[in-house]
Amino acid sequence: MQDSWLAGLRHIRAAVLAVVMCAFAGCAWAQWVPERPIKLIVPFAPGAATDISARTISDRVAAILGQPIVIENQGAASGVVGTEAGARAQPNGYTWTLAHDPPFTILPHVRKLNYDPLKDFDAVAVIASIPMVLVVRPDLPVNSVPELVALARANPGKLTIASSGTGATSHLAAELFKYETGTDILHVPYKGQAQGVTDVLGGQVDMIFSSFGPVLQHIRSGKLKALGVSVPTRYPSLPDVPTIAESGVPGFDFSVWTGIAVPAGTPADVRARINAAVAEALKAPEVRERFAALGFVVGDGNPDALRQRIINDYAKWGRIIPAARLTLE
Numbered sequence: 001m002q003d004s005w006l007a008g009l010r011h012i013r014a015a016v017l018a019v020v021m022c023a024f025a026g027c028a029w030a031q032w033v034p035e036r037p038i039k040l041i042v043p044f045a046p047g048a049a050t051d052i053s054a055r056t057i058s059d060r061v062a063a064i065l066g067q068p069i070v071i072e073n074q075g076a077a078s079g080v081v082g083t084e085a086g087a088r089a090q091p092n093g094y095t096w097t098l099a100h101d102p103p104f105t106i107l108p109h110v111r112k113l114n115y116d117p118l119k120d121f122d123a124v125a126v127i128a129s130i131p132m133v134l135v136v137r138p139d140l141p142v143n144s145v146p147e148l149v150a151l152a153r154a155n156p157g158k159l160t161i162a163s164s165g166t167g168a169t170s171h172l173a174a175e176l177f178k179y180e181t182g183t184d185i186l187h188v189p190y191k192g193q194a195q196g197v198t199d200v201l202g203g204q205v206d207m208i209f210s211s212f213g214p215v216l217q218h219i220r221s222g223k224l225k226a227l228g229v230s231v232p233t234r235y236p237s238l239p240d241v242p243t244i245a246e247s248g249v250p251g252f253d254f255s256v257w258t259g260i261a262v263p264a265g266t267p268a269d270v271r272a273r274i275n276a277a278v279a280e281a282l283k284a285p286e287v288r289e290r291f292a293a294l295g296f297v298v299g300d301g302n303p304d305a306l307r308q309r310i311i312n313d314y315a316k317w318g319r320i321i322p323a324a325r326l327t328l329e
Contacts, residue, residue, distance in 0.1 A: 032093060032273040037068040040260075041089075042098045043082025045075035045192060048164070049211045049294070053128050053258045054098050056290050060281035065273075078167035079103035080113060087115035091263040093270035097121065099261040099306065102167050105313035109321045110167075118314065121261040123307035124271055125278040126299030128291055130256035132173050132230040134244065135215050136207040137200050138223060145228045145247035148207075152183035160186045162196035162208040169256045170196065172317075173209035173230055179324040180249050200224065211256065212237070212295025230254040235295065259299065259306040275303050 040058060044050045054071055062069040074082030079102050086097025104117040134145070142148045152159050163171035166189045178185055188205050190196040197214050199205045201223055212235065218224040219238065228244035229235050232253055244252040260278055262271060279301025281287055291298045299305070320326070 032267070032270040034065050034067040034093060036094065037070050038062075038065070038094050038096065040069050040071050040096045040098060041082045041086045042071055042073050043075065043079035043086070043100065043103060044073065044098075046073050048075070048193060049130055049213065049256060049296075050098060050100050050258050052213070052294060053130075053291075053296060056294075057127060057278065057281045057287055060284050060287055061277050064277040064280055078107060078165060080107060080111070083117070084113070084115045086261065087120040087263060089263050091265040091267075093262065093266060093274065095263065096124070096274070097261045098127075099123070099259040099310070101169055101256060101313060102172065104261075104310055106172055106317045106321070107167055108314070109318050110326065117310060120264050122264050122266055122271055123303050123310060124260040124262055124275050125282075125301040125303055126257065126259045126306045126309065127278070127282070128258055128296040128299050130211045130258070130296050131235060132170070132209045132211055132254060132256065133215065133219075133235070133238075133241065134173075134177070134207060134209050134227045134230070135200065135219065135224040136227060137203050137205070138225055139203065140206055140225070142227070143225065145242075145244055145249065148227055149181045149183060149248070152181070152185050156184040157186055159207070160188050160205045162188050162190055162200055162205040164193040164196055165189050165191060170209045173254045175324065175326050176254055176320065177209070177244070177249070177252070179320065179326075180252055209254075213293075216295065237295070255297075257299075257309060259309075261306070271303070275301060 040054055042051050042054050051073060058069040058071060074085060079100055083097060083103035086095065089095035108117060136142060142151055161174045163174055171187065174187060193210060193214055196208045197210055200208050201218060215224055219226045226238060226241045228247050229241055230244060232243055232245055234243055235241065282298055282301050288298055
């Protein structure tokens with residue numbers, strides 16, 4: 001009996017020692033390995049910039065993890081429906097959510113939501129940030145942001161600005177611009193970015209904030225006039241287009257961002273494996289080339305960067321929305 005007990009004790013000690021040694025050595029078997037397909041909830045319609053960012057990396061991440069990634073678009077209520085579904089998913093690594101500005105940092109300040117973006121998710125990685133550009137129809141008699149502001153102030157409520165929907169990032173960029181410039185411009189919501197851009201091209205609407213992908217060719221062909229870039233640095237492919245901040249709206253800074261988040265409580269080793277896979281995918285030349293062509297700035301996969309971005313933007317919009325008296329319903 002004693003020999004059996006001693007043998008058992010030796011096995012226990014050996015197992016404990018193996019665990020300790022593996023912790024220092026980083027044993028491969030300690031990593032989470034998915035055993036079935038992974039679902040990535042994209043809380044916006046197919047074809048949106050957010051959807052494109054998810055699809056651009058999904059195949060690469062799937063190859064790294066050895067399991068398919070199935071994208072599920074839940075494009076309703078400005079991203080709230082899909083984000084809530086992601087918050088309520090099991091924290092086991094098999095359901096991810098594409099984190100994005102409105103449902104994570106903006107809409108919590110204007111609607112009663114059934115999730116808390118700061119408590120119900122763990123940040124995994126930044127995928128990309130997406131600068132925007134303010135474009136106007138070619139026959140609008142302005143060629144700069146100061147000229148546009150002057151025209152809007154002289155004609156309150158008469159100029160129009162399109163968006164991809166109430167509460168969408170293009171809408172928020174427009175509202176921030178109106179607030180910072182003290183202008184009254186009529187918001188015209190559409191059911192997607194493409195429709196809004198089409199009607200600016202056709203002259204039915206005066207302007208829109210857009211990511212570069214849908215408008216770059218139209219800017220180069222002269223079918224749209226680009227007045228200003230929404231971030232503090234000029235866009236490399238359009239170096240002659242000034243930033244809005246340098247065009248008389250000091251401090252103006254607005255960009256869309258996307259990232260991967262998982263339900264709060266997802267085990268640390270699972271989060272680490274997902275993060276490593278996403279970070280590796282973001283380094284792939286084909287991914288970086290695709291993002292560059294779309295006008296996206298590639299993220300570095302840093303989970304702390306995503307977490308801090310959510311916290312900072314949540315606080316920023318918590319200040320701006322009441323001050324600007326924004327209504328996003």
